[in-house]
Amino acid sequence: MTKEGEISKKNKKGKNTTTTIKLYEIEKNTYLADTPGFATFSIEEIESKDLEKYFIEFQKYIPECEFIGCTHLKEENCGIKKAIKQGNISEERYQRFCKIYQELKQKEERKW
Ligand SMILES: [Zn+2]
Structure with missing residues (x-):
């Protein structure tokens, strides 16, 4: 199951940049996201x-x-x-x- 989401990040100049990310549900309430640069993070460790x-x-x-x-x-x-x-x-x-x-x-x- 995938979900599309958006995250906002401040870049070095303090501007907000928005990146579209894909969230992969690997377990209930646990998602892994593909984000450019920092490729994945887990909501739960x-x-x-x-x-x-x-x-x-x-x-x-x-x-x-x-x-x-x-x-x-x-x-x-x-x-x-x-x-x-x-x-x-x-x-x-x-x-x-x-x-x-x-x-x-x-x-x-x-x-x-
Ligand atoms: Zn093995």
């Missing part, structure tokens, strides 16, 4: 290790990952990657997962 839980169709294939705590990014023998090859998970959704994961990870690294 999500930890990178919990991100996979928000991708409902991934759940079935996670037990097929060779490693517990598989991030589904670089691992070999990853159930998610296999499911993509078999066409059970859309490549687009996976790309989104990777993008959000990396952003969450960066945010966590800045925090600690």
Whole structure:
């Protein structure tokens, strides 16, 4: 489910600029937004290790990952990657997962 929304940001000169954003509902009351520059933010804080839980169709294939705590990014023998090859998970959704994961990870690294 997607929602279109607008956010206003002040630019460096103090002018308001409006950016159209797309909100992706990943759970009830939880949206992820695509915004230029700062690509995603979560309305509720999500930890990178919990991100996979928000991708409902991934759940079935996670037990097929060779490693517990598989991030589904670089691992070999990853159930998610296999499911993509078999066409059970859309490549687009996976790309989104990777993008959000990396952003969450960066945010966590800045925090600690
Ligand atoms: Zn995996």
